[in-house]
Amino acid sequence: MPVTPGEYWNLIERNRPPIKRRANHAKVRSGCVTCKTRRVKCDERKPLCLRCEKSGHLCAGYEDASAAKRGKETPPAAASAISKRNAIIRPKSLQPCRVIDVMQPSSLGVTLPASLTPSYLDSSDAPFFERFSSQIIKDIASWCTANIWKGILCQVMRDECIQHASLALAAMLLAVEKSSDSNCLSSVPLTQYAEGRAALRHYMKAISLCRQRLLDGITKDTIRSNLICTFLFAMIEVLQGNMSTVDRIMVNGSLLIRDAINAKAPTLVWDEELEDLKEGFDGMTIMWGLCPFFHGQKEIYTVVKSKGPYLEIPDKDAPLFDIRQCWSTFQNDLGLFVMSVRCGKVVSSQHMSSVISEKSMYMAQLRKWMPLIDTLLEREKAASAFYQLSMMKASALTHIIFLSCFLDRSDISYDSQLQSFIEVLRICQRFVPDKPPTHFQFSLDIDIFPIASFLVTKCRDQKTRQLALKVFSEITHRQVLWNNQGMLKSLQALVDLEHKGRDKSGFIPASSRYFFVGSQWDLEQRQMMAWFVSVGSVPTESGDLPTVRVPISF
Template sequence: MVALLRILSALPRFLGPDALEMASQSSASACDSRSSSAGSAAVGLALVRTVSRGNKRIPEMSSQMATFSLGDRSRGKRTFTAKVKSGCITCKRRHVKCDETRPFCLKCTKSPRGPGVCEGYPSEQKRANHCAPIVPKGTRRPLAALIEPGYETSLFTGPERGYFEFWLRLIGSIYLFPNDIMHRVVPQLARQEPAIKHAALAMAGMARALVPSLVYRSDKELHSNGPHYEFALQHYGRAMKLLRSSQPTSENMLWAIICCVLFITFECLHGDRTAALSHVNHAYKMMEAYFRRRSLVEEGPVTESIRAVCDDAAWVFQGLTMQAWSHNVLHPDNLLEISWCCRGSKRAFAVDEMPPIFTDIHTARRWWRVVQHHTCHRCPIYTEVYVDGFSEDMLAGAYERPALLPTHLETMAAVAPEFLNHLRKWSNAFQALYNDLQLQQHLSEAEYQLYVNACNLRLQYLLLWSHVSSLSFTDTRTVIILTPSFREIVQLSRIVLKAQANCRGCSDTFSMDNGPTWALLVTSCRCRDTKVRQEATGLLGKFNRRDGVWDSRMFHALAKRYEKIETENLLSEDEDEKESPLRRRELRFSRDGNMSGTHFEWDPLNSQWLRIREVF
């Protein structure tokens, strides 16, 4: 009782007079209870009301007091559930039950309460059977024993781990396919599928062999730049061997499609146009087979995961259409058939399902891929750029466009309004977004990146609009009218080039997106305004970069050569008469990266055009 009074005497400092009065009454009732209940060991204790904050319960000051009796109680058994050891890495870290969907669980990626990212599943290698060391009770364990080993240690050797970490940094800095497939999905799949792992390591090795610049190098020069090129070739071969020996299942088809994305990037870094476009062709065939059998595959969580990745891969390959089209390859010979890349879900063509307004840049970019692909895939516009070295097998299901036929212009003129209408609809849906970003005075870093992406979309639109409206630049009057569009392409390209100039330790910029490189080459060769052409040529020389198979160094040399040809051939008086032959140029890339071209030069002595072929 004395101890209780001491406690009560200290309470006023914390609870105030009202609480003390109630506690005193509680003490009195406790004394009465003691006299009437002999042998009882109960003691009245004050309860403090608590509030929840997270998972902890924190005391809260309250004027309400209560008492309860502490007697001898039997301690109940705590219920527990055995740990799930077969779940994904992310669910284990979050301490939640995994649904074990492969290749990545839906609880992490699809649930609104999930993190949106699944790190995949650990390897199923059995641990070595050894005894744990005996540590005396109370001994302080070293800190290293409390740290969980890195997941990559069980998947990669020492050198491989370094290349894989370099690859993870690389895909975050080269503007590679602006969607989740490279930043989220592929690293997960690389940790569990050997073919994808080796393809990723090959890509990293090739990138390191090229540091510090993307200047084209021969195999001998690449071998002399350290062990990286040899490492890249070894893992490239392993990935190819694993794919060829795998069984044709839905999951293996997914691995093959993802590997194709990495192989294309590898060859673009390598500078091999023929091999890169060959992989694009094979990828298109696999995607066609995938969509053909898609309805035959049973539904389920695994199927949903695979479909999500394949749908993202389809979007990636749609973006590569412009690269293939610019070299006059990989176009369908039969336009009566609607291939997977143009097919809509509700209507015959996906382009006809485009919404009237885009809510964000990501949506605008997605629909631009659809419109751009539909136009390049089905409109008879053409370029005069070709790639040598394609075999018949590589061209199976596609064709290299022939030289310009007499009826080709008539065909283009007949169908051009339809494709211009699709381009106009996209521009109208995009314009409000673009205007809002232009009018903002102070942009955060994230908002400025959106603005740069919007500028890139705008210049891609202007380029394709110019191609179609001028009938592949054969209509001279229209080309002259398009001078403001060419000028805007140069202005937008300057914004994009400056924003993407830093590539983390490399003096050049590399991307697998459709950047401004091709648009600047077209402007430097097709625009009729000399000043605009010179500005475009200057940007190609100032900002060294490679957008897929488009290399700014090659394009700059080509633009300078064409500038000289134009200067020499426009000295005579009759410019209109020479206009058509002067614009007829042909450029060819060999497999070893060399450029050769054919153009016309005016012979004033004989008053005729001479066809000239030269190696650049």
């Protein structure tokens, strides 16, 4: 079995740094020019050697032995390879960057500026840096309001650990695209592609650097670097579908923040930059905790410190970025409340009064936010911020629906929210692309996934549900931050399961309503199984909830 990056995450928790040993190789006399330059043993396959092909290097061919003896010129291919190698080992230029691409159109229909690639990067890594700087940063910044992402490119330039993590993410994204375009089966390892091997190499280096910095002590630079890398590591694992590894990585990030806050080290200066980064990371922890894939976040969310009731409503003339930050802070606090009542599932009688009080406070705040969001939507119809504002409204509507109905254990009260469900669906329908994107993106899932899945699971109107499933499928096509196809099949299984319990009038009684708790591979049945729990179920004597398992196929 091929090695996968996720297996190496536990290296961070080792107590001693690994001992680096350099393998000894025999001197190469008759190998290809590339292997000679790299000083590795060549297998001398003609016309191009197998070693270069497997390692992702460009094989420059073989020198003419007779010409070499007579002192003749090096073949053009060999000269090209040597020139590239010499360019890499020259002293670094005082000019920090070089332009390697021209103005190019993006899939969003806008022209992107020429990208600048650091001159000290290996030429083989230039495409990875280009993809990260021209697309991935823009995708992340579209849904993450933390200021740190506005300057992430500077961090990539000066922080070696973040640099390797970003190159690994971009290389893995390119490998996944190649795998998808070639219609390869999911069992085929991504390391069969040069991009996949490069991703593995950069990933291992980034993990090693993160681990070494943690051993050197907790400082501001350590926290900043490790939190950014933790987030990038999580996205690398999501690309490969390693959800349990993603869960563990995010838990480690939350624990790192907790330890940093509790640490009284004089070298750690907790300033606005770290606070901003923490808020962005907390938001991801809360959002992923509300997703059935990440059970670890449901256990660790309590380490996220709430700022308390966020009562400030910004003015409509405030900068949109500031408004989005205010909304993000409020949504984080509201998300913590939602997790506290959802993870417990049943609100105990001793906590009922405080829960009702918090619910009323958040509901009042949402009703103040709605007019502001509507005003901004009307004003920004043709602006680039229209998508983010629309998602803010859809998110606010889903929060209002949840707060209105979550105390009803039968879920029947959700039936009275049909018009709100339809309004949320219409917002999502606006962003169904006219044609599928040409490349994978990280942009839409982060917003659409929780909204569309909530719509499908809680709206029992058959027509609206089917439309929501269709929108979920179309709008998340070639989106890579979630396991879209697996979740789509699980949601369809939930709809089919509840549909069997409809009575003659089309009503679904409480006894036939379920919620999705996750999916797991059944080794005995050799099939993926989706797990559902009845909304009115109570724990058994062992503490478990009785589940219904439904097979799903891809």
